[in-house]
Amino acid sequence: DIQMTQSPSSLSASVGDRVTITCRASQGIRNDLGWYQQKPGKAPKRLIYAASSLQSGVPSRFSGSGSGTEFTLTISSLQPEDFATYYCLQHNSYLFTFGPGTKVDIK
Amino acid sequence: QVQLVESGGGLVKPGGSLRLSCAASGFTFSDYYMSWIRQAPGKGLEWVSYISSSGSTIYYADSVKGRFTISRDNAKNSLYLQMNSLRAEDTAVYYCARDGGSGQPGIDYWGQGTLVTVSS
Numbered sequence A: 001d002i003q004m005t006q007s008p009s010s011l012s013a014s015v016g017d018r019v020t021i022t023c024r025a026s027q028g029i030r031n032d033l034g035w036y037q038q039k040p041g042k043a044p045k046r047l048i049y050a051a052s053s054l055q056s057g058v059p060s061r062f063s064g065s066g067s068g069t070e071f072t073l074t075i076s077s078l079q080p081e082d083f084a085t086y087y088c089l090q091h092n093s094y095l096f097t098f099g100p101g102t103k104v105d106i107k
Numbered sequence B: 001q002v003q004l005v006e007s008g009g010g011l012v013k014p015g016g017s018l019r020l021s022c023a024a025s026g027f028t029f030s031d032y033y034m035s036w037i038r039q040a041p042g043k044g045l046e047w048v049s050y051i052s053s054s055g056s057t058i059y060y061a062d063s064v065k066g067r068f069t070i071s072r073d074n075a076k077n078s079l080y081l082q083m084n085s086l087r088a089e090d091t092a093v094y095y096c097a098r099d100g101g102s103g104q105p106g107i108d109y110w111g112q113g114t115l116v117t118v119s120s
Helices: none
Strands: A002-008 A008-011 A018-024 A033-038 A045-049 A062-067 A070-075 A086-090 A103-104 B003-008 B010-012 B018-025 B036-038 B043-049 B058-060 B067-071 B076-085 B092-099 B106-110 B114-118
Touching: A002 A086, A008 A018, A018 A033, A018 A086, A018 A103, A018 B067, A018 B076, A045 A103, A070 A086, A086 B043, A086 B114, B003 B092, B018 B036, B018 B092, B018 B114, B036 B067, B036 B076, B036 B106, B043 B067, B043 B076, B043 B092
Parallel strands: A008 A103, B010 B114
Antiparallel strands: A002 A018, A018 A070, A033 A045, A033 A086, A062 A070, A086 A103, B003 B018, B018 B076, B036 B043, B036 B092, B043 B058, B067 B076, B092 B106, B092 B114
16 A cells, blocks of 8 residues: 655744645655645645646645655745645555645644 | 535444435536545544446445445435444544546545544
8 A cells, every 4th residue: 555644744834934745655656646725624625636736726825746756735925724734645546545634833 | 516415424333334425416427436535533534435437446445345335326426335333433524525537636526524423
């Protein structure tokens, strides 16, 4: 099975900060990776698909990069509505796996 | 717009059974692969099961294999999850989710979730 790790597990940041979250796969997954944002009590929302493509309707301050085993999600200028937990999901193998999540809260 | 509405959650005793349903609308259900994903209270997301558009291909996470059965009825635009031999560790919010297909691969839409609590 493909294992996914994420770092950091949590971070504190201020409005306007640039934030980077990293996801690593235990083996190569090409670009078969998405990034999701989840707020308390709500379903996750996809931000990025195919590692670097912006989901329709998602602000352009969100971007993704990477291929193979290492991927990053970047928020160029953190906004108040971006405080949430972020997950990566690989769908390269038929057993999909999520990263453990990164909680972004207010400094 | 795409809508996925889960139902069927509730309180069940260990060893018991429950059947979840997901009603899909706003897209051609029979064209899309679907999944169930769960989230235990205060924990991360766990993919549970996946079914192809025709229902001919199915996969399960090891944690539920042999106990859970995914199915779909394309005529009713519905997805199901039959859960047997339930354990305390199956307690979670269960989400129905759509795979975006070749154009936008990976899970793209989620339902609002239904809570399953396994407790005596």
